[in-house]
Amino acid sequence: MDPATSSGGSNLGNRFDELFEFTLALDAVSVETVYRIRHDVYCRELGWEAVREDGLEKDAYDSHSVHCLLRRRGTGDLVGCSRLVLARPEEPSFPLPFELSCRDVIHRDQFDPAQLRRSDVGEVSRLAVMSAFRQRQGEAREPVTVGEHDFESRGGQPRFPFIPMSLYLGAAAVARRLSVENVF
Incomplete structure (x- = not known):
């Protein structure tokens, strides 16, 4: 069987599209939904950030970011979010995250982001996947990462990280639409 197809011969990308809907958070309610997902994942579940009374995980980069949401088709269940951080037009020297x-690890003699035109630079960050959709059974409390282990079979259940990859690629597609040439 071709690994790019699922049972019935349907393309995996098409199958993913049948199950999930990728949208931009273009209004205040949608952006707040992004902040709530991030708070649930980063603060409550993983403990990477302090729990906040308002239940919103925000930072200084959100005001100049394009926020993305992934939902389950049919149910509308929240699956995850990501953002594309853009340079600040009013303050071009402001660094990306x-x-x-x-x-301390960028080899500026080989590559110096500061030498790039700031309007051509963006960063995909704050990828968060709700625990109900995070990885395989028993892994809901694990952070979402993409590495060699994702392409191996563990316990007879192979995994490809479709959800985090779709959030990353969706934000990268937004960068392309905005003519941002260098995405980190």
């Missing part, structure tokens, strides 16, 4: 978190 990776420029701060990776500043």
Whole structure:
């Protein structure tokens, strides 16, 4: 059987599209939904950020980001979110998150993000997947990562990280539509 098809010969991408809907958070309610997903995942479930009284996980980059949502078709269940952080037009020297978190490991003699035109630079970040959709049974409390292990079979159940990859690629597609040439 061709690994790119599921039972019945349907393309995996088409099958994914039948199950999930990717949208942009273009209004205040949708953006707040993104912040609530992030709070549930990053603060309550994984403990990476402090729990906040308002139940919203936000930071200084959200005001100049395009936010993405993934929902389950038919039920409308929230699956996850991501964002594309863009350079601040009014403050072009303001660094993107990776420029701060990776500043000590970037080999600027080989590649210096500061030399790129800021309107051509963006960063996909704050990927969050709700625990009900996170990985295989028994892994709901594990963070979503993509690595070699994702392409192996464990316990007889192979896994490809469709949900986190779709959130990343969806934000990358937004970058392409906005003519952002360098996405980190």
